[in-house]
Amino acid sequence: MRAEPKRDTAIPNTITIDGQEIPFSIGQTIMDAALAAGVYIPHLCHRPGLTPHGSCKLCTVSIEGRNVASHTADRRIQASSSVEIDSRSVSACTMPAMAGQQIRNNTPALNEVRKTITQMLFIEGNHLCPSCEKTGDCTLQAVAYHLGMLDGHFPQLSPRREVDASHGSVVLDRDRCILCELCVRASREVDGKNVFAISGRGIDAHLIVNSASGKLADSDLETGDMAAHICPVGAILIKEHGYEVPIGRRTFDLHRVSEIGLEPVILAKVRHTDE
């Protein structure tokens, strides 16, 4: 993709996040380096192993002074530009780590911004946790808990979005979609398929299925696909398994979203042996 190719020649370099010095190797993003060091930066659209996306903006961090890019030309562009780049607010998941970056992450001000962004995600869709079978396993909900969100704050947009229950074993409820594109990327990059895409624009942007009828049943999605399991919210669900794990014993009843390396646990929770 457009990311710089990873180079294994580990040059000893460090960045600083909230005063903590963290090593990184060339090609790593701030998020990569932070996660490797056990530092949690809230995120929803990011998943190690998939191409970084940078759309949810939960991982917004502040870099003190000018940030520096990985490519020589980019670095020179940034160094010479005073207008084009906001050098202080960046997405940790897409911004390359560069030696000497002084990064603020876990601050009350940034967490307040993240809470507001999370509230935006809640009110733009229809997130009714009591009626959602993903509750307790939902990363959006867990991030909201982490940030101490009590309410949606803004008026509900209450969109009317289409449910696709055509598939034999997977249901797509767009009411809960947060447009993170994890399913889009997982299908393309891991499953070797191309089941999902984002269509439309602005507040009308929505998830579509890449099949002639636009229905999941006509796509080549299978329950073994990562795309069928990766949804951080309850938009893509495996049918007939929603309540096998009782509420109170679900992922985020047992774990905090800020624990590093939780991805396999989350996937295991929703994968079932009889699939």
Add this chain to the structure above:
Amino acid sequence: MNNAKIRVATASLAGCFGCHMSFLDIDERLVGLLEHVEFGRSPLTDIKHCGPCDIALIEGGLCNAENVHVLSELRANSKILIAVGACAINGGIPAMRNHYSLRECLEETYLNGVGVENPQIPNDVELPLLLSKVHPLHEVVHVDYYLPGCPPSADAFLKILGDLLAGDEPSLPKNLLHYD
């Protein structure tokens, strides 16, 4: 020190009374609470209208005109208004009808639904008229605090009320914060 009790009003709008039931789950701790608190307008006292009060606890969202009237009365008479539970905060389960138009909902319920006899959409003037959508409280009045949960646990109620009685800014510890 002023020994006057804190006056609390409660109401259930478009809710299921589950939050009220959960509140009563404080069980014997109610006795201690009642040393500091007295209830005004509330389903618990069966007082129908709200006089001036310190705290209003409101369960449920707004699905009809009556809900709006009750909410306005409580807002006008309370110093602190708390939206209690998922429905008050974002519409909750009743808001699932927002997926459909009001006409679709009423026609399915009263005209076309399975087992409907004498199909007609009720239009008696005694019935509160439905809003086209179900709304959370904060879209209509200023809400001072939010107590999420479906329902919030008895401990969460006690924590919020305890904070307010102590004159502190109410806060919920992580273990009491949930939306379901």
Add this chain to the structure above:
Amino acid sequence: MKHKPAVNSSHAYSIDHECSIDQIRSVIAQNRSDHLLHILHALQQQLLHIPHRAVAEVASHLNLPVGQVESVVEFYSFFHNIPRGRYNILLSNCTSCGYMAGGKNLLQLLCQLLGVVAGRTRADGLVSVDQTSCVGMCDHGAAMLVNDRPIIRLDSGRIERIAALVNAAVPLEGWPEEWFDVDDNIRSSGLLLKDDLVAGDGLHAMIARGADATLDEITRSGLRGRGGAGFSTGMKWQFCREAPGDAHYVVCNADEGEPGTFKDRILLHSYADEVFEGMTVCARVIGSGQGLLYLRGEYRYLLPQLQAVLARRRELGLLGRNILGQPGFNFEIEIVVGAGAYICGEESALIESLEGKRGVPRNRPPFPVTHGYLGRPTVVNNVETFSAAAHIALRGSAWFSATGTGKSAGSKILSVSGDCAAPGIYEYPFGVTIQQVLEDCAAKDVQAVQVGGPSGTLIGKAEFGRKLGFEDLPTGGSFMVFGQERDLLAVAVNFAHFFAHESCGFCTPCRVGTTLLKNGVDKIAGGHGTHYDVDELKRLGALIKRRSHCGLGQTAANHLLDVIQRFPQVIEQRLAHSEFEPYFNLDAALEEARRITHRNDAAAHLE
């Protein structure tokens, strides 16, 4: 604004049977370009919509995923999955060339006369009327596009005649020709508009000087990007030329979408040779064989003459193989026409669009100079920048930098519109004051000026001494004058709707935030705003500005924050005298139930 179902649903395509698969295939086969946007435009033009079955046909023709084709259809404003009228009329909703520009609601009038609902096609399929973002005719009063052709100077009389012609189904060829005549309206000329560059002169000079020395001249001239961001053109070219890649591309950004901007219209109409010459100079400098000019869909009417200029340049040996007899100097220019999306003016979104995708800005770094079109090193410059580069190639850096100010060399072409007697094109040396421009365009009783369009800066009288330039007030060229009579809150409403409509939807702060800003300012304009709402807008605006993914979001709140800060009385006088007002009209929320139950008693209303 955009009347497509929020979600793809089968009923949207229920009229599919009206287009046979043979019709669809024939349109695809006859289309000479293999660019997705061009094929979709041909389908839209000939079948009046893009039927669902055409999506699959196009996908298989271009070997693209169905989802990609569908997502493009749903992204661009000019594509529709339900049929538009045989007369497809789009009225601009810009504050300068919009349907309210003359004070009368021309959209409403036209809809009335034609018996059509805005955004919907008349039952007989003859006509559809809708609104669209600024069409770049701001110096000509209210304007519309009818089947891709602009009609200007609209007033109620002209609207009545248009309605009559449509109702009588008179072909556009039979409409008064002068309606379509768009003047350049050049009021003052400077370095670029003196029209004294003969095609090929810049190239001859470059060849004589050599590519390296030409790059030095461009860099030394101090030329900075004219789109508004102001990056050094010479440095951009140099980084691109140094970037490794099996191909390099030159892209001209002619997606002039900022409301109130129309200077590229003039450059493309009357100075296209300079623009293409600048692109060719760049090609030689960076070692590119292929250029692309991305023309906004609203300027499609310029396409035939642009193609003619390209053809003439090929004949003159200024394009094609061995340009001016220089072995290995090969360069071609292709024109790609957009389809109604402001965001494609953002360079990386433009590149995505060139690649046949939704116009969603990329993550940066990497920048286009290293990873641009098809992942190759790419220079993206504004139309005006290329024009300036051609002149500099001919006349040298000193000629250019003698004009302007220290950090802002050269001239700037302004598109002046709004409440002034002489709207049009003004070329000034950088450093000119706002006051000077206002005097030249004969603006009286000015309340405010929107510098750089809705994404720029709104200033009042006290600041009219400020200067245009990167040191003070940068601008892409839009200069909108607002007189004392102008309701600045109505302007803010217009701009807020514009950004909500044009947000691509990629990042959360902009996608949700621009809609919340729109709803917030609507609430205030409707008389239901409170101080709480103003505080909310400020907080929200600050967040969107700082946390959005690209320039659109980062500037979308500027106009509102400016009104709140510089014209507080405009907001204040519209606020309700209460602490809190509901976010929706309570009584209106009962209307549906009143209709269903036939009730209208006192209890069936809320105050």
